[in-house]
Every structure is written in C-alpha cells, then in structure tokens.
Amino acid sequence: MTDRGSDYIELHCHSCYSLCDGASTPAELIARAAGLGMDALALTDHDAVYGAPLFVAAARARGMHPILGAELTLTDDSHLTLLVENATGWRNLCRLISMARHHTPRGRPALPPAALDDHTGGLICLTGCRQGPVAAPLRRLDMPGAVRAATWLRERFGPERTFVELQHHLHPGDAVLVRRLAELARHLGLHTVATNNVHYARRDQQPLHDLLTAIRHRTSLDDAGKRLRANSEYYLKSGGRLMPLFGAYPEALAATRAIAGRCIFTLQYGLQDLPCFPTPPGYDADGYLARLCAEALPCRYPGNPERACRQLAHELHIIARAHLSNYVLIVWDLVRYARTQGIRCQGRGSAANSLVAYLLGISPIDPLRYDLVFERFLSAERPALPDIDLDIASDRREEVIQYVFRTYGPAHAAMACTFSTFQERSALRDVARALDVTTEHLLLEGDHTPDRVRTLAATLCRQLNNLPRHLGQHNGGMVLTRAPLADRVPVEPAAMPGRAVVQWDKTMLEDVGLVKIDLLGLRMLAVLSEAGRLVGDQRGEPFDLDRLTFDDPAIYQLLAAADTIGVFQVESRAQAQMLPRLRPQQFADIVVAISLIRPGPIQGDMVHPYLRRRLGQEAVAYLHPRLKPALEETLGVILFQEQVIKVARDLAGFTPGEGERLRRALGAGKGPEAIAPFRDAFLAGAARNGVAGPVAAAVFRQLEAFGGYSFPKSHAAAFAVIVYQSAWLKRYYPAAFLTALLNHQPMGFWPPAVLVRDARRHQVRVAPLDIHASGMRCVLEMDGSVRLGLNYVSGLSEAGAGRIIAARPFAGLADLCRRTRLPKGLVERLILAGACDGWGTERRRLLWELGTFHYAADELDLPIPGSTVDLPALTADEARELQMALLGVSTGDHVLARWRDALTARGYLDSLALARCPDGQRARVIGVVVVHQAPPTAKGFHFITLEDESGMINVIVRPYLVPLYRERRGGHLLKVEGIVQHEAGVVNLVATRLAPLARE
Amino acid sequence: MSRFWSDGIPLEVTVDALATPAAFAWRGRYHTVDRVIERWRVDEGWWKRRAWREYFQLVTHSGLLVLIYHDVRIDQWRLQRVYD
C-alpha cells in the first residue's frame, strides 16, 4: 500500500525559539522530520527567525532542505504564516519582523497590516491558524469578513502566493472550519494547503509545551485553563497521519510539496556585507592598508626591516586577495579611536598571528619575534572569516560601542543578541509555580519517599534545561553591514534604550557567515590603565606600559615564585602550583603557563607530561611519527587549540575546514552521538595514512579529552602581554596596582580581602575608610599608602558618596546625618567600618548616639542626646570582623597575628614555618579559609587555601576526608593536621584531620 | 430535553476497522450507528489525572442522537449525553 501522504511537508512549525511557545529545538524537529521521511521542513516561529541558523545547520547535516519563514502577529492579533521563497522574500521577511518588533503597542510585536503593501515580494502567504485573518471571522460565521480578508491577502501576495491554510487538530468544530475554508478558497480561486501548526516534535512533549505556556502566562497549569491546548495533536505528523483528517482535500496535502519546491532561498552571507571604510582620496582599501603598514614598519623594526618587509608584502597580498583589507581597516579604526581616547584595548584571537595587525596596533605581539604563524590568521587556500576581537578596558567599552553606532549608523550596526536559557536548577521555581506546589516541597532533602509530584518536577526541569527563555543582555558582539541591516537579519530593540540587537547570537552569526566584531570588556585592562596613570603621577611624567619589553628577570622570578596574587591569569591556586615547576624564564613560557592551566590540557592529562618533559625527567615521545610536526613545539603534548586541527590534518588527512568542525564539535561537549561521525572519519582517514587502528583511536581519545577548552596560541600570546604588564606593576608599583585592582572588583580569582593582605605583606600600607579622607574610589595617597574608597561601603550609592564628599568636614555624627541625609543603616555601616573614627569617639558610643536620632520620613529631626552611657569598646577582633563583613576588606592586623605566640606554644606552624618543613613531616596549622575548590577534573579531591598572617597554605583533602568537612563558606578558621608534601618548589599539606574552629 | 451524565455511564461498544463506533448496547437495546456527526479528541490534565478521550457525536439507525467517548487510558467506553 502506498502512503498517499508521503508527499507531505510540514510548513507551519514552531521551535523553542518561539520563546515559550514551542518545546522542541530546531535540531529535534529536523531529526523527527527526517525520521518521518520528509526531505524538507519549514520553521515558522512567532515574529522571529532566532532559530534559523541552527535549523539550517541541522537540516544541512541531514541533507534536508530547510524552509525559512515566520508566523507574524498583526495589530489585530491575527496570525499570518509567511514562507521565504527567495532572497527578495528573505529581505522582506526581515523588514517585516523588524517593523513588528519596533511596533509594540501592547508590549508585544505587532505588524500594522499596511506594512504588507510593499513587502510581500518573494514571500508565500498561508492564511494562518485559527487565529488567522480568514479563519477567525469564519469561526464567528462572518462569511463576508472572511472573504474580505482573503481577498485583501490575495491582492497583496497575488493568487499564486496566497494559500488558504487548513488545520485539523481534532477539536470540535475543526472539521467544519476546514470545510468552510476549502469552500471559500474554491469561491475565490485560491489554493488550499494543509499544515499542523506544530509546537513540539513528539506527542510526549505536550507536557513540556503546556508548562512553557503556563510559564509564559505566569500562571499555574490549573489556572491556565483555555490557554492550554485541549489535546496533544500539535506534534510533527507524517502525511499518513494527516490523511484521515484531510481525506476530502488531497490537493491541500499535495500543495505542501509544491510550496516546498518553490522555496529555494539559502541562508549564507559573505564578507562583502561589511560597510566601506572611507579611505583618503586616491587610495582604495588595499592601498591604504599598505600605506598605513609601511608607515608603521620603520618604528617597529628599526635598523633591520628586511624580514618584516618580506612578511608584510606576503600578508598584504593574501589579505587583498581575500578582500579583507576593508575589514582590517574597520578594526584598525576602532583601535585608533580607543587609543586617541586613552582607552586601553588590544586584539585577541588569531589576529595576533599577523604582522599587519601588529603594525596597526591591533595586536600587542610581534609575530616575527614570537613565532606566530600568519596562516593561522588567514590562509591562502582557506579564505575563511578571520576573527579579530578586541578586549577593551571594561569601564570604557561603552564609548567604543557608541563610536561604532555613530560611525556606521544604527541602520548598519547592531549588537548580537544573547538568549537567557532555562537552567535545570533555577527552573525549579517555575515548575513549582506551574504545579502549584512550593519549591521547598520539591527540594525536601533526605526525604526519599517516592513522590509523584517531585518525580514529575524533576523530569520537567530536565526537559526545560537549556531551552531559550527570553533575550538576555548583549555581550558586545557587533554586526556591521553595508546594506541596511534589516535587509539581512531582523533587528529588534534591546533592553538598553536606543540600542538594537539582531535576532542571532554570536555563534549563530558566525554560522551563517555574517561578520561580527566582538568588543569585549576586560577589567584587567581597566586596571592597567588606572595603575599606569598612577605610576605616571608618581614619577611625574607620563608612563607607557606598552613600552615594556618582556625581558626583566625580576618579573620571571616573581612568576616562578608564584608570587602572583592579583596578576592576570596566573594568580589561581592551580597556576601557583604549576609555576614553580614550570619556572618561566622568557615570554614564551608565560604563553605556555596560561595555556597549560586550562580545562583542555588538564582533562587531557597534558600538564604533568609536559612539565616532566620540560624538566628533562621524561623523553619527548609521539604516539605516531606523523604527530611530530604539529606537536614538536609543545614537547609532544596538545596545548593549543590549533594543534587539534593540525593533528587531524597530519594523521587523518582532514582539511582545515573539517579540522575546525571537529574542534568545534569537541568543544561543544555535545556528547558521543555528535562526535561519532568525526571519530569514524578520523579513524578511516588515519587508516588510509597507514596509521595502526589502536594508535589512531588513542590519538582521538586524546583529542576528545582535550576538547575545545583551550586557547589558540595567538590568543594566549596576547593575554601573556597582560600577564607580564600586571606582574610588572605588582613587582614595582604594588600600591598603584592594588589601588587599581580594588577599584575594578569583582575580578580575578581572589577576593579583595586577600588582595589587601597580600599587598600588606609586600609592604604596601593600606589606610582605612574615612569619611574625611576617602574619595569615591580607592586612591593612592601622597605618602604612598592606599586609601580605601567609599565604593567599599556596600549599599552606598555614588550620589550618597558624593554628598559626603561635598559636605565634609563634619563636626560630629549629628552634623554628618543632617547634611548628608544618608539613611540610618548606611551611617551605621560607616561607623562600623571605622570611617568615623576620626572624631576620636569610640564606635559603640557613636552607634548608641545614632540610635537616639529620630528620622522622620524625609526630614531629619535631631534632638540633643539626653544622656551618655558607658559602653564597652569593640575588641580588636570584633572591629576587624565587622570591617571585614561590611567592606569585604580589612585594614587591621590578621586575626591570627595576635594569637601566634599561643599557637606556636601549642605546636601550630605558620605558613613560613610550614614551607621550611621537610617532605613527609607531620604538621598542624590554623588559617582562615579563603578558597575552597572541588574542580571536576580532580577526581574527588578538594583543595583548600588557608591564609594566616604571613601567607597562604595549600591544603589537599583526599576524597575520603571530604564528607567530614561540610563547612564550605570562606572566612572561617580551619585547623588542619597533615603530611607536608614538597613537589617541585610547591608546598602542600595533605590533610589527615581537619576541623573548623568554633568562634567564641 | 437532553440527558447528561458528568462521569458518563459505562457502555458496550463495537468498533469498526478504523476504531469508529459501529454499534452499542444501552438499556438492553442494541443500537447500530448510522453516521458520526463529529468527533474530537481531548488530552489534558497530565499533571494531575490525565484525561485522554476520543469523543463521538453520532446518530443511530433508530434515530437516537448521542455523545459517547472512549477513555483511551483504561480502554473503556462511556455514554455522556443523549440528545432529544
């Protein structure tokens, strides 16, 4: 029996990118459609094409034909299904969606029907669901209204592009509606088409879809009522399943195939989409780029420019041939703008491989000196999109973004969007509300009685996981186009006023080949800016960090001693463990250091072999001789991202493009089924090269373990510059460095309290907060000490701090309260933080005095205090603890300093004494917990870092001890007994007993 | 005047090859189905008690207009309404 429905193609299909009105991902829908034997499928999300890139990619991977479209909401709330026939249609769809998104009379997108007058070319119109402009009047038995609407659409789209849409979901009345629609179509000479208005791939996803509907309406399932669909018929159905419902209208089923055949649009962009950089008269982009580079060359390579000249000519040639000069000029222009404004910025990513980028100041790295290979930026045989991303001082990134908008205009520039997704854990609250139970009930720990609701909730949370929920904050990816953006991709208003985002996020833009430039905020660059300024002030002449050459032995000593708290990228505990073994001696070693402590090399077990080989404790070996060229520079281990591509090429004959796809698949952590095709291709390719099967399999396992969690070498090199510069500041200007670090928190690995104590151990004086001396932010005082700023009083706004600064000095507490009008709670915090100690009045007395003041609504009425009482003064520990709690920073002595004599008498060592213990000795210590880590790569081991008055103590907790130690918050005192372990210059205490110290 | 049973009353139903009711016995009489006027499907309430029902509004050869449904979960037929 032939299946007469086998020609059916679903043309009305919602994915999860209908944002809470669709339960399946584009990939799930494509997979299901393929399973049903469809060779094409349409995606018609509500007023959006968010899912299009994923949909297209999934379809191509299965050799299916993706049809793009959308279901548009008109101002009268009716729905219209539009499908893209060709490029004109895509442009019109993008414009229509952009218009609908900018026109939101009721907070939701709504397209004024008049917009259809001249934007229908290349679009096929299906008349929509029950809520469509034709079906809705028919359901009210308003025949004339239905005829009017259908005629109106026919006039706009033409009879060949207007189809009366028939849907049958086995609701009462559906059969009648289908009949009436078909009659109307015949009457008007229009074709009909059957669709199923799909909202989920499989029937069993109905619960998930109902849940999303309830979440969207902020209601429980019980209260959702009619907003939930009455049955589960909205899944992706084969033609065979639809046959019984549309038996009388075989032409409506057949029309789907005909329409699918007409939609020939493919989504693909090219580099020619960038705006034209305005070059000076007489120069085209290639010529101007060459001139700029030639001008910069003598400066960068004085004396002996021959090699640089040759390389420059080569690069310019390849860049010109790939039509990328314009692109490079655009990026150069951004960098130039930032520099003239004094905004620190530098290129990241593969740009650092390019001499052109170095000469233009885009990259801080001399590629000739540090053996960076231009072909990793752009190769002659693979003119793929190179990525030039800019790291910008985080506090001033906005200015650069504004410059882009000013220069190219809002019609040609927009930000990439981001999607906030449901996360399994946070989704619990939504699920609880939908099921009308409390989250506590769902969380009830230790209760193992089977509970239907709890099981159901857990399943639903898992299903919600990773589904997009709404658009998030943009993160700095910018899209620039020569043609108006809205012709290329829908644009919608962003959360920030006056800002627009395109409907795709960064990865999606990359997938469809639309050029984006990432403008990323990097706090450390802001720190370098500020610290550099402070150094200049101190020296009395402008100071340029970029003048530093990377050859100061003192900096390498600092790194090798792991004295790196506060230093970019190498301050973590894992780095501190590794640096003394690596013993960096030159710039290239810093590049290795930051590449080594990454999830990829750690999971791939590359760290220890690398270190052993470097120290000569183990011979460099390769799993196969073919790996030598790719891995020689890293002693046979995989350290850099691009080595994955090279290994795949050399061992299995992958093209660079295939290698790149492999790397991405490994990095995406998509699980075995996504990796399997790559493994098969890899093993087959390796076999063709005569590599033994087990060897090839072992190499692939290494690649898998390595994943994509690593830096490209060029990126690491660019970051290494920042490592060096921040280390240099720490070494020579620790006070300026600390000031800047404190002003740009939160950042890095260590909390401010640790930064402060570390600086104090480096002889930096830190002055407490003082309402009479502190500025808005932390400052470097004339005497070289760091003064904490009012930004360290939590809850104090900039305006509040401004009022303090404007009104000081204050005669006393009453004066402070009256003239700043700060809320009582904040004044209390100031007192406790010691900011009011300047009056010489004891803190407790000040608090008591504050308590006697009457705060009226906005008016401050201050009676004269009636009587004075004697209050006990805060002890030093109390004061310190309060300061710590309020500011996150304490300027007083370390809590343990006062007890050291007593502790020593009881046999407790401090961190200095511990470091002198021989390997294998038993020792006991006490310290404040500053970091507790349980990295997933550590096989159940936990790492605790304790701090005492003289430094840090590394504690290793074996898995069997972990359950004994339940207190995971930082800040409390911990007593540890254990065995001292020396390993290549690092001292660890392997715990045998540990106990938190109760505080009296 | 029509009669309505909110929980329906159990019914013996014979179905044809397409799972459409062909005949049923009610109050000791055997009714054969003349034609199905309308059929619809309900599937809701999965989070508490899933109601998954196939409804048929039909006319018997004896001229009776009734609404019956098949409870798919427990495979049981019920008579919900008899129209006058």
Ligand SMILES: [Zn+2]
């Ligand atoms: Zn609709």
Ligand SMILES: [Zn+2]
């Ligand atoms: Zn729809």
